[in-house]
Amino acid sequence: MSEDIPQKIVARFPPSPTGWFHIGNARTALFNYFFTKKNGGVLKFRLEDTDKERSKSEYADDIVDGLKWLGVQIDYSSPYKQSEHGDTYKKYIEIMLKNNTAYVSKEEVKEEGQRAEVIRLRNPGKKIKYQDMIRGEIEVDTTELGDFIIAKSLTEPIYHLAVVVDDFEMGVTHIIRGEDGIYNTPRQILIQEAISAPRPVYAHMPFILNEDRSKLSKRKQGELVSLSYYRKQGYLPEAMVNFLSFCGWNPGTDQEIMSMDELIENFDIMKVQKSGAIFNKEKLLWFNKEYIKRLPLDTLKKEIAEKLSKKYSYTDELLNKVITIITERINTFGELEKYVAEGEFDYFFLAPVPVKEMIIWKKDTDFSIPKNNLLNVVKIIENIPDADFSEERLKSILMPAAEAAGKGSMLWPIRVSLSGKEKSPDPFTLLSILGKTESLSRIKTAINLL
């Protein structure tokens, strides 16, 4: 295989800016990037913007932003734009006309907008065989393609012609694209031969699929197909890269968490799967959580503070205490934003309004039980110096009393009076985070309810 690879590998990523950056496309870009980085080649960026009606600069920006966000470090400064190469296409069309590999064809106009004259390729109608790095040898009979159209006029090339010319002009040696490109390849090879362009090496990647195994589509998955959605939801780019890479590829080891560098190092295009992979949201969430856990503390702190500060005011000390607890409970920073909005973590910052019925442990029936236990807790806590208000210390002091009273009967009321919620961190954690004064105040409020 290696001897088939030329000295200098040039691959390309050629999106058409007619929609928001699709995650399937992002994966294609990533695989191209891995491949070129691994083999010391270059990846070139090209905008296929010949469709003037559908192409928008905001889409192009979205694609570039997304690529940069993912960490694809290539040259974006002056992308090759199809719209700027009209003369080049014209030149090749003229060459083809001259060497008789193409001809001007009179057409019957059936629909509005159709040309009476178009340029068609003179199809030799042979079988074309080519090597695909993922699928092996592919053979296609091009006869059924007929003399397909390559341009509407001298100045209006059709996609296939434009692609072949662009790849030739850009010196592309390797084309790694989606599996739908398989059907374009024979046409493009025919055009290459007509203009005497060398044939690049191909690799066609399988799709990322919907639950029903159809091609991942906006219609079925909505905004979930846009890379920018994940960015807005606070997913980490590293998680996205890792997840997308493992859609249809894996290093063949048990290692799942891999950095960009490791991915590049281990990437092997021959190991890319031939069949499509269903987009697994849960696994993505898992990846993201793994990456959140690996975040440096100051980054984590910054991210959490950004969400928290929208609603609460707090001391730096409190923030530090809360980081671990919040981190354990979220998969994405978008979730944190949602939790903040819903008041999930209100109890760290605001005194709750506990409900009487919630304060009592489910096995107890008489409200005097939690009341007496809480009274007892107040008495114990009041004697603990502020400096000793650590989780471990509190546990060692309160646990004997809780065991005597019945753990649930005492621990549950403490927790609920501090958090006001059915679900929250354990009482000792809460106590130590809130501190002596605030804890005492909350417990007394609860006692007054009973």
Next chain:
RNA sequence: GGCCUUAUCGUCUAUCGGUUAGGACAUUGCCUUUUCAAGGCAAGAAGCCGGGUUCGACUCCCGGUAAGGUCACCA
């Protein structure tokens, strides 16, 4: 419909003729000083079907079946 491609736990996958078919996500159960979360441990869960080839097939070949893709004066 023609053509092309694909086919291992629910999902992503390992295996490249001989394995108790491995891992991860998800699920379920247990433990972690009785709510959550996190963590730990454990369990259940797969070779589409039918023929060959072979001493031996998930692995190779053929045929079904199923799924997907593709058949533009779009890119």
